[in-house]
Amino acid sequence: MALEHAILVSLLERPGSGYELARRFDRSIGRFWTATHQQIYRVLRRMEADGWVAAQEVAQDGRPDKKVYSAAAAGRSALADWLREPVEPETVRHELAVKIRAAAFDDPAALISEVERHRDGHAALLARYLHGEQRDFPDLTALDTCQELQHVVLRGGIEYERMTLAWLDDVLATLRRLAADRPS
Amino acid sequence: MALEHAILVSLLERPGSGYELARRFDRSIGRFWTATHQQIYRVLRRMEADGWVAAQEVAQDGRPDKKVYSAAAAGRSALADWLREPVEPETVRHELAVKIRAAAFDDPAALISEVERHRDGHAALLARYLHGEQRDFPDLTALDTCQELQHVVLRGGIEYERMTLAWLDDVLATLRRLAADRPS
């Protein structure tokens, strides 16, 4: 279970409320680790009970109060312990790949618009990554350790999107060829 | 929920027992959709109750009996319905990426051997994919629709592994540079 650890890393990079964490998971972190606000609130409460994080109530005007969490010493040492354990290879749940193989038993042409939709989504995400890179890392020669590591993870995201985009174009070409060969 | 659909596709490609399906999920399918034998047995029973699959008991000598499942008409039409629904973008749970960002708050050098382990795993998987491609698709000019689609998914797997391999080399270079810059 790594949601705790992902939250700890995010809080070490910057303290924040459950709501803010949920938004971070929708953005930068969310593309290599997803979580809903429900999970995050639940885990934060458990982590607070375990002394991994400390909470501070912050009153705001014009908005509901919030609880700002920050990583505690116990959380930091738990993170260090976890870093020394081996992790499993990443699990992939690639529903679209299942659909592509399923198309053999139905109409391959019917899948084209769906694949195009995914292609466009990945293209948009790649653009957002590249834009975020420009904004957050304007000078790549002057990064501290934390930023270096954030940037190498971002590079992974960028390469993943580029690769996926090229693959989805390949998938589209294949589907179009099959649709032309055997019109239903 | 797509485990049902992944199982249906696998059974349409070839009927098999729960055990055999579990092994297929460990191999080809398993890299874009994971499932344990527990899940598979449970879902198969539900699918049988819903008339999506039909089971046939097969006695074997020297081995326990097995129940060979095959996709039924109702399952096939359920699959066709599902193909026409949009799917969510794939979810990624990339624990190693969390660790890389976590390394900023501990010792980056301590992560090197872990990343090397992952790198070697991905290299081995890429080799297995390429070997499987040679074996299962010796003549790329003579494929039926089902094989065309299997192959385009395999190409995706191969490209994913290549990209991951290159990225992990980038990560290793970054970690080594950080370790040299600031020795702990």
Next chain:
DNA sequence: ATTGCCTATGCAACTCGTTGCATAGCAGGA
């Protein structure tokens, strides 16, 4: 001889993750 692994299925208990809903004040547009 015993140990360990492979085939083949399954139960029980648990944790993880999702979905729907609820509260509640404020801001902005039709």
Next chain:
DNA sequence: TCCTGCTATGCAACGAGTTGCATAGGCAAT
């Protein structure tokens, strides 16, 4: 004015997924 959407947190119920264990015969190696 009403409706939608944002900030901020939370409960309850459900479904998905994991882990540990159990059975049970056969096969291969130590």
